[in-house]
Amino acid sequence: MALHFSPAEFARRRASLLSAMQQEKLDALFLFQQESMFWLTGYDTFGFCFFQCLVVKADGSMALLTRSADLRQAQHTSNLSCIRVWKDGKDANPANDLLALARDLRLAGKHIGVEFESYGLVAANGRKLETAFAGFSEFVDASTIVTRLRAVKSSEEIAYVREAATLSDAADKAALDLIRDGADEGDILAAQHEAIFSGGGDYPANEFIIGSGQDALLCRYKAGRRKLSAKDQITLEFAGVYRHYHAAIMRTVVIGEPRPLHLSYHAAAKAALLACEGELKPGRSAGDVFSAHARVFDEHGLSGHRLNACGYSLGAKFTPSWMDWPMFYENNDWPLVPGMVMFAHMILMDSESETAMCLGRTYLVGESSCEPINLPDLDLAIR
Numbered sequence: 001m002a003l004h005f006s007p008a009e010f011a012r013r014r015a016s017l018l019s020a021m022q023q024e025k026l027d028a029l030f031l032f033q034q035e036s037m038f039w040l041t042g043y044d045t046f047g048f049c050f051f052q053c054l055v056v057k058a059d060g061s062m063a064l065l066t067r068s069a070d071l072r073q074a075q076h077t078s079n080l081s082c083i084r085v086w087k088d089g090k091d092a093n094p095a096n097d098l099l100a101l102a103r104d105l106r107l108a109g110k111h112i113g114v115e116f117e118s119y120g121l122v123a124a125n126g127r128k129l130e131t132a133f134a135g136f137s138e139f140v141d142a143s144t145i146v147t148r149l150r151a152v153k154s155s156e157e158i159a160y161v162r163e164a165a166t167l168s169d170a171a172d173k174a175a176l177d178l179i180r181d182g183a184d185e186g187d188i189l190a191a192q193h194e195a196i197f198s199g200g201g202d203y204p205a206n207e208f209i210i211g212s213g214q215d216a217l218l219c220r221y222k223a224g225r226r227k228l229s230a231k232d233q234i235t236l237e238f239a240g241v242y243r244h245y246h247a248a249i250m251r252t253v254v255i256g257e258p259r260p261l262h263l264s265y266h267a268a269a270k271a272a273l274l275a276c277e278g279e280l281k282p283g284r285s286a287g288d289v290f291s292a293h294a295r296v297f298d299e300h301g302l303s304g305h306r307l308n309a310c311g312y313s314l315g316a317k318f319t320p321s322w323m324d325w326p327m328f329y330e331n332n333d334w335p336l337v338p339g340m341v342m343f344a345h346m347i348l349m350d351s352e353s354e355t356a357m358c359l360g361r362t363y364l365v366g367e368s369s370c371e372p373i374n375l376p377d378l379d380l381a382i383r
Helices: 007-023 034-041 068-077 094-104 123-132 145-150 155-178 185-198 213-217 260-279 286-299
Strands: 028-031 053-057 062-066 083-085 111-114 138-141 209-212 232-242 245-255 309-313 324-329 341-350 355-365 370-372
Touching: 007 034, 007 145, 028 034, 034 053, 034 062, 034 145, 053 094, 062 068, 062 094, 068 083, 094 123, 145 324, 155 185, 155 232, 155 245, 155 355, 185 209, 185 232, 209 213, 213 232, 232 355, 245 260, 245 341, 260 286, 260 309, 260 341, 260 355, 286 309, 286 324, 286 341
Parallel strands: 028 111, 062 083, 111 138
Antiparallel strands: 028 053, 053 062, 209 232, 232 245, 245 355, 309 324, 309 341, 341 355, 355 370
């Protein structure tokens, strides 16, 4: 089996989940999030784009329902011994196959938690699931039960996060080495991925953001490339990835002489990021971090150019997004505790002047403060 964690680590995770299930009075749990399956069993696939479900009973036994294409994937990458396959076909309804599995597991009339908030359980399949189980057992939404456990990283996980951070710095250097007048965005993007893959890293859970000129104001990837001009700006958001664990960096790089707004916006972004660092510690909440971000930008008169969120948790994530919970937004009372890995990004987008300025890096929450684990130099990069 190609497992990335020790048996003791998997046993710890299962015990913590069973304890959480007991607190919620759940007899079983239907897991549809790929992140939950990877965390609990090591199962590593992108086959969650089809119907698949990991059933966890209160006694700790587990069973996976998946497709034939993922049978060997599950056998090779997970610690699961009970794997069932639903058959592809014109009239296939895997919800009925899951019902048959639930009958065999004696779950009739039981209290079952379901990860309804999942990319792997599309609305159509969710409807089939509820129809199939009508009158068989009681469903409750348990979408966050594993997510909250995953938010706090173990020492084995933190080792992978640090590897990801090293890869993110390598990707940052690869980009900076190429950014100049006439450079092609495609070459910059290729260099970043080469640095990560050659360093033993993995695909990211979503596309890297790269945009120059007016596109530097975008917070998402878009198709199409351009070459940098003598006076330009380019925004990059990317992540080093190791064993699916992410460590992200975000920055805007100036080509040629910076505009006055580039300088003042960068000063504000750096001040906001450092203010967020001061809140990234036990005893504070995710909402406290956002408040620090908003306060600094608003003091600089930049409330109209900032976003309504300024970061989020990172971990072992799968497509379509590396963003995890909790997120930094107003009044989010999710408490910060040691072992959390958080990405804080300060984003300023001035559409009127077409000026972008972004700055962000990844942190590990410790016992009394936070540790930045990548992007050690916060100065404005000028090429």
